[in-house]
Amino acid sequence: MTTARLRAEAISAGYDHTTILDALSLDVLDGSFTVIVGPNACGKSTLLRALTRLLPATGGHVLLDGRAISTYRPKEIARELGLLPQTSVAPDGITVADLVARGRYPHQGVLRRWSPEDEAATAAAIAATEITDLSARRVDALSGGQRQRVWVAMALAQQASILLLDEPTTFLDIAHQIDLMELFTDLHRTGTTIVAVLHDLNQASRYATHLVAMKDGRIVAQGEPGAVVTADLVDEVFGLSCVVYPDPVTGTPTVAPIGRAKERAASIGRTQSTSAAADGTARVPGATES
């Protein structure tokens, strides 16, 4: 039942002479919202780049519909796989609708530059990302959150059935982060397979249907977030001791780092002889007030 159109089979990849991924395999389950998490330099962005052929795999194969991705023509891949890269440049003075329309490139040719399908897909992408009011504005005049929506719209105009997102929320404030994650969830509900690299474990657990934890170029654990995110795993992957408690809104796992809070509380405890917050047991926030 769970098939995977996009699969990595024992791929190795890296930059210059450094190998970052070594014989890694991953099935991107169709219709999933897969989120890849892991510490800095664990290879999660490299994996995403290898999946889109942005970085050619030096070993193994990335397969799309059973065929090695290296045998596809670039535009063919672009019609199936969309990518929201970490860094994109909006040309000076370009308007929102113009930028979104550039997502149609893989569907166009020298003589076929603006078909009715291009127009419909662009309009639909603008509507889906709720930027209709902004469409005539210049991209350089938008806020960070709005601009990211425009880039998402461009990737949507591409009409790829699998969308890869490389740290899409990194430079946004929390409200815009949630806003964007909800948008991705809506896209996921309408049938797009999503693969995202995220830094925020709590958001990852909340939105992912399939969570992949990576460390040192390997996959340490994967599966449904409730099963994957445990205090032990966070310790193993990030080297962070923490308490995992259920999100009061969604019930998904949430991570509360311990840090040195315990020591500090203990030293306060010596003088005040109360250390309510420092016993390290899991508790639901809301009960900890007072």
Add this chain to the structure above:
Amino acid sequence: MTGTRTRPEPIDFGAAHVVMRRGSLSARLHLRTLVVCLALTVAVAVAAIVALCLGDLPLSPAEVVAGLFGADDGLSGTVVREWRLPRTTAAVLFGLALGVSGAVLQTLTANPLASPDVVGISSGSYTGGLIVIVLLGGGFAATATGALIGGLATAAAVYLLAYRRGVQGFRLIIVGIGVGAMLAALSTYLLLRARVEVAMTATAWGAGSLTPVGWPQLVPAAVVIVAALFPLVVLSRPLQQLELGDDASHALGVTVERSRLALLVCAVALTAVVTAAAGPIAFVSLAAPQIARRLTGGAGISLAAAGLLGALLLTVSDTVAQHALPVPFPVGVITVVIGGCYLVWLLVREARRTP
């Protein structure tokens, strides 16, 4: 149309566009760019006719048009077709080539400073031509070949020196300026070593002039220019995508490095062939794209508008150089004077923008 089909709400692009569709052909054109291009075409035609009118034997526009279409077999027909037309055609065509070449380089590097004269390609052509003149004795074809090879070799050297996992705009410019400075030193050395007559020939060519261009010199240059412009019709689409950054354009199905290399080769060939035929003509490839961008007001630089503006600039500059001053000057001198001021202004503005 029965009216049952609901037309989707038109997309607001923030500027008027013309959509043309016929069968499987379709295009969406920025209206203002289209109007600017038409106006520039008219301006270039007018400037060319004015250039053909002026000279020791002043002609009326009517005589020029008659001469152009072969209706006049007399003296004025010969003057127009044999004496003045090659030079004016060269001004239009070379200006077009320089404008397009600059537009491609500036778009690729996302930097208004990146024109072929700044990144050392013109210097390379000049040095190549100079080597032929000083060491092998010159001749138009040999000099032109030397200049073409010099320009292409310099571009290759700059590209390879700036290459690190792909070529990044700013690194290309810095390396290009360095290479250009070295080549300028080499050129000076060659001139100092040469005999006086040879040095004078070299200097005359090095000033950039359309005077020596007749039909025999123009035809091969025109062939190269058309051959380099033709692939750009196809490559202008990937060029536009490359503005979005390497990752984004790759994700949209552009073969990034291959497209960039092809674009660079076309741009370099355009500049090198002009330098080969007429010597280095500064400023046109630097300024034309930026002026075109301000006129069209759209995103990015329209290659057509930049080319037409280059044609206009060079035709007008050459007319000024020939007729408006007490003594005729090489056109390169005029463009260098204007270009110098423009370059200083551009550098100051860029320096203020990037902290």
